[in-house]
Amino acid sequence: MNALERLLKADAAKVTEKPKKEIEIPRLSKILGEKFTVTVQALDTELLAEITENHTEYTKSGKVKKANNYKIGLDMVVNAVVEPDFRDDRLLKHYSAATPNDLVAKLFLAGEIGKIAEAVTELCGVDKTQTEIDEEVKN
Numbered sequence: 001m002n003a004l005e006r007l008l009k010a011d012a013a014k015v016t017e018k019p020k021k022e023i024e025i026p027r028l029s030k031i032l033g034e035k036f037t038v039t040v041q042a043l044d045t046e047l048l049a050e051i052t053e054n055h056t057e058y059t060k061s062g063k064v065k066k067a068n069n070y071k072i073g074l075d076m077v078v079n080a081v082v083e084p085d086f087r088d089d090r091l092l093k094h095y096s097a098a099t100p101n102d103l104v105a106k107l108f109l110a111g112e113i114g115k116i117a118e119a120v121t122e123l124c125g126v127d128k129t130q131t132e133i134d135e136e137v138k139n
Contacts, residue, residue, distance in 0.1 A: 018042040019123045020082070025112055039083040040116060040122035043076065051075040068108065073117040076099045077108070080120040 097103035
């Protein structure tokens, strides 16, 4: 059976379902007195590209000049975390956050945001970050 036949035979819902993963945030588990996890799922390719482009400066020749990894991470966390929902009005109000990005910045330390964003990129099938790829090309 070739690849086309396998795809046609497969359950389309299973094949197109976005992978999910639970990530524990040990600092919050300790503070809250019980295990605290967030559930993340892979982002659509278009959304991941949009998030990256929105926070990346390019040279006139199209090379990456500067990427704001912190803002990329915030947007990835807001869009990929399905539990808890950082867009929930009650949560935003409770933490006096104007936006979901503000809430994520208040709840998580930089390393925690990075840990969640890294898990998202892995779920999206990205083995290396653009920064890592750029460094390899330089060397």
